[in-house]
Amino acid sequence: MAITTAEIARRFTPPATDPERAALKARICAKAAELALLVHELVPGSREQSIAVEAIETAVSFAHHGIDRRLTTPTERIAARAAEPVPAHDYDRAAAEAAVRPDPL
Template sequence: MAITENEIRIRFAAPATDEARTAIKARLATAAEELALLVHELVPGSREESEAISAVELALWWAQAGVDRRYVPRAKPLAPADAEAACLAAMAEADIASAPGRL
């Protein structure tokens, strides 16, 4: 995917913080901490342990960045069929935005 000016603005915008995003990011952090503690418990102290914990940290960072950059709060949860339609529409919109001259 080619990087657009809009994508650059999204990537470098100040993180949005609201109650919904904070709650999601806290859930992610809790799960990542649990996994890192499990790795520490089960993997002998080594470079591999360190790399695994660093990878968990990096995954958390990217997941939280995705929440900050892409999360769109909804007034009410969508039904599964509506959620799938919304996802497909968003994917099509992103595809069109990435290469408008292609269509």
């Protein structure tokens, strides 16, 4: 089956995601679609054309996974900071250490 421009548009439409990641994924998809359309234009309909477009699709998929798995958005950083325990003051730490230290002879 020859790849159509409609199929390229379907394959390289960014997936639905939170707004903070959507812009990044849209930029990747736009550039990938541009490359896929160039392949479609320059390479005759063939197995090689299909493999080239699939390779671009794979690259986009891994890029999206990288964004989903590794990118920490500002909203997530704020939530993580709010969940962190408040650090103990030095006097609290000294009192805790003194409570478990054996008395010197």
